[in-house]
Amino acid sequence: MTIRSLAAACGAALFCQLAVSSSVAAAGTDASAHWVTAWATALQPIPQRADLPPLYRAPEVAGRTVRQIVYPTLSGKSVRIHLSNEYGKTPLVMEDLRIARSAGGAAASAGGGARVTFGGKPSVSVAPGRELDSDPIAMDVAEGAPYAISAFMAPDQRVVAWHRVSSQLNYVSSPGNHAADATAEAFRGRFTQYLWVTGLSVDAAPGSTAIAAIGDSITDGMRSSLNLNRRWPDAFARRLAGSGNRSTAVINLGISGNRLLNDSPCYGDALVTRFGRDALERPGVKAVILLIGINDINFAAMPARSGLDCDFPHASVTAADLIAGYQRVIAAARRAGVKVFGGTLTPAALPASRENIRLAVNEWIRSSHAFDGVVDFDAALRDPAEPGRLQRKYDSGDHIHPSDAGYAAMAEAVSVDGAVNSARK
Structure with missing residues (x-):
């Protein structure tokens, strides 16, 4: 996966521009305007x-x-x-x-x-x-x-x-x-x-488009530096601009604690539920990078809490369950004419039973060819000596969330090597 291929995938097929079905059209909108989402965030209900x-x-x-x-x-x-x-x-x-x-x-x-x-x-x-x-x-x-x-x-x-x-x-x-x-x-x-x-959408130059990064806290930028825009989508946007591409926006739709398959009292609707509203219905979005699943794997093992239990339901999932969820997301993107790229799940120092699920999911993401492309975040962050763990320099300290340097390495995983753009084939 390259920046050029992903940006071009985002820019291809301009005929499939999406309408925000839940929005009320603004009065007096210029029909000739080319609206592209330049910044966005995703909401979650407060308990x-x-x-x-x-x-x-x-x-x-x-x-x-x-x-x-x-x-x-x-x-x-x-x-x-x-x-x-x-x-x-x-x-x-x-x-x-x-x-x-x-x-x-x-x-x-x-x-x-x-x-x-x-x-x-x-x-x-x-x-x-x-x-x-x-x-x-x-x-x-x-x-x-x-x-x-x-x-x-x-x-x-x-x-x-x-x-x-x-x-x-x-x-x-x-x-x-x-x-x-x-x-x-x-x-x-x-x-x-x-x-x-x-x-926030802008009337942008013709051909401009947006890439949506969607997922959980690792896309949201949990434990990155306050006020410094050090989340991995921020670093990716800077890399795009640095490569000379000033026509592709990168928007961040991660929600910390979010799961692929289950809603949460604190962490928002399941991604399979919110994907259309939060990503596909944004003006100008032509490609999505999906990174989610680690909370689905982990939350079954979280202790139930009296009062506010943010991890409820403590549902157990298998690799097959997650793969079926990914396939639902892929199908929705295809119906909307949007490319979707699968991010491998990053190391989280998991016990063996949960690590086996992560490894099985990553193998499917890499080898199934179900996605339009793969961004191997796992390979970018893992410790070569202990592949189930983050490299020390990329670890924010909790062994799950990357440091600022780790988020920068994730952005580097979307390389600029000029590989052939499969999305144009």
């Missing part, structure tokens, strides 16, 4: 319990302004913001929404940035279970630069879903509308999740 541990308590947002920092991976001449109330039971109401170039921390560029509208109106109400694109916003967006998206929330708004591991500091203000504030003064609250904003 609704009175006894939540601090790790699962959302920030207070009612009547306050939430400022979130995102890094698009593709440039464009205008932008749309995608909002999701997928797990809400009441309307999601924003009274003012703006986007501005970030000036570092919670500060934004002078002038308050651009006001975001919906059907020409500055406020928006997204019905429970629905998603919505904003009107196009005329502003130049630069690949790799940080942008601050600021939302003044309704007085009774609360957070019921989030992307829990953002590896990015975001901010909440003191009470009041501070969406247009350039200074960070009002934004004293900090949190490390993403809320409601699940996508």
Whole structure:
């Protein structure tokens, strides 16, 4: 698998551009625009319990302004913001929404940035279970630069879903509308999740496309450095840009704790369930890199907990179960005209019974030819002396999640050797 082949696979077959079926089309959208997702994240519901541990308590947002920092991976001449109330039971109401170039921390560029509208109106109400694109916003967006998206929330708004591991500091203000504030003064609250904003698409140059990385915490970038964009999809986006490809976005749809086959109280819908919504329905996505399965293998062995049991159900899986799940994902991608590339499961210092499942799954990923291509993350990270373990320099310390160097090595596994592009054959 090469960067050139994967990017070209993403760019091929432009006739199969996808529509976001759950979105309401923005009023006044230019039919000639070429919308491509430049940044995205995937939501997961927050357990609704009175006894939540601090790790699962959302920030207070009612009547306050939430400022979130995102890094698009593709440039464009205008932008749309995608909002999701997928797990809400009441309307999601924003009274003012703006986007501005970030000036570092919670500060934004002078002038308050651009006001975001919906059907020409500055406020928006997204019905429970629905998603919505904003009107196009005329502003130049630069690949790799940080942008601050600021939302003044309704007085009774609360957070019921989030992307829990953002590896990015975001901010909440003191009470009041501070969406247009350039200074960070009002934004004293900090949190490390993403809320409601699940996508940023740009009107990009013709032929531009997106690659979606989807999976669990290893795609999500768990234990990577805060605020430094050291997840493996970040490093992959930088490699694409460094190779001269400025027409392919890389979006990260990993969810820490996510499983292929089972939903979780804390870790989101099973990937076989969320794959269409989170990956295939994103504007401009033409290829997907899939890396998931280690939590399916591990969670059966996790002890049941009283109160909040994030690992429920503690379902046992076989290699055949996981392979059947992969085949469902592959079939969905094929129906959508999207290429899907299988990532081998990385070493996790597993006991023999679980390690045998991992090895069997990886053998199938490498040899079955079921995927459009393979990215051998396992080979990139494993210790040659102990193949069931991460190399020490790639281990963040928990023997499961890579370090920043490990995530960089994963990006290197998608090589630039100029191999033939099988996707064009």
